[in-house]
Amino acid sequence: MSDPVIEVRDLSVRYGQVQALDEVDVVLEPGRITGLLGMNGSGKSTLYKAIMGTVRPAAGSVTLFGGTPAAARGKGLVAYMPQSESIDWDFPLSVHEVVMTGRYGKLGPSRRPRAIDKAAVTDALARVGLTELAGRQIGELSGGQRKRVFVARAIAQEARLLLLDEPFAGVDKASERRIITLLRELRDTGCGILISTHDLAGVPELCDEVILLKNRVLFHGHPDVALSPENLARVFGLEAA
Template identity: 65%
Template sequence: MTASAAPSTRRALDVRNLGVRYGEVQALDDVSMTLDAARICGLIGVNGSGKSTLFKALMGLLVPGTGSVELFGRSAASARKQGLAAYMPQAEEVDWTFPVSVSDVVAMGLYGRLGPSRRLRAPDRAAVEDALGRVGLADLRRRQIGQLSGGQRKRVFIARSIAQDARLLLLDEPFAGVDQASERTMTALLKTLRDEGRSVLVSTHDLAGVPELCDEAVLLHRRVLAQGDPSLVLTHGNLARAFGPAPSTTTVRSAASAAPDGGS
């Protein structure tokens, strides 16, 4: 996407009164939140709080019962069709045994504009190579995706977003199962993408890392409990509402990882 074609609105995401049910279970209840362009927002909550459900609703993978979603001032469906949003699911939702190479996965971000033949043109191949270079995986372009480490796999999905030229990245637990070096690499990369004008919504259980990575935070427990600067959201009182009484950074992180899953 050229600079002239980039979305002009400063608001990347506008969610209003969103409600999602799984049968009798209310996974999201009257969720409203916004995210401006060129911002990184941390999405925080225990498993079962609705984080993954929110991502899937934003990407059209499930249909909300109530509410609305706009991306860059247009309908979510229209924005997705234009490739403005890219999604990294949790690792367990990906079939890592599927026989595709790293380069193939990155190229999938371009499929929406290739037409039925799915044939890459020279500019498309250049976009894939550039994206792989930016995430430090150019030498592994022909490797089968499942042969990569956890951190490398996450970077492949970020590369796919870059090749797609997505303006909003939705990342569901990108730091889960990665080592500290990979986490530092991805943190630096996400900040660079933010500085280029992209927006990032990233769910994480690592509360200690939120102030370093994120411009703002959203505390979710089926509904939005707080949104704003991380220092104002991650207060003792707010965390107690989401995680139980008297949480510390360590106990909250453990609680988030150990809580029963119910459509996180």
């Protein structure tokens, strides 16, 4: 058995008085697309940050590929697409340059991109359909195109875990279709994918399994069961969970 992609144990995260995550356990195996569903404020983005190792847990542990988040990131195994509003799109990088940052962990001692790195970037851009926009500044792209840049970066990086925080918010349907197809292909090569979304209708087609989050894990299992009226009421309803 290979190590789980993600193993979160008894994870609690607090911001002052706010308990954002409370004793969360999550184990994700390779080759699965896992949907993360929950209302605003349910702790989805905090879970991503804890998995990345950028917020400090009050308690519990996060293990990626059997090691620390820092070790997994150092090996280039993890690609993280934060929620759009937390990204500064004004920094002056081209599409090609952003995707090349996915290769930084693999560059040789000269730190200069070699032919193999350039080929990886070219291939990744072709796969997401952004070849023509390679020279464009990322600030000039549409929402859907920006998400595809991130997917291209993950592909160039050869990441084995994709953490996608609301990748479809503000994205046109054509880009969404294209991204979903790519995510399936990556899943089929053994990548683990954790994707938060508010598009419940798209969940059965997209996800192999679903986590319902309300600061705690209310459910983790088959999408059809996650989307039962009872479970939806528990996670999105106003009554106490």
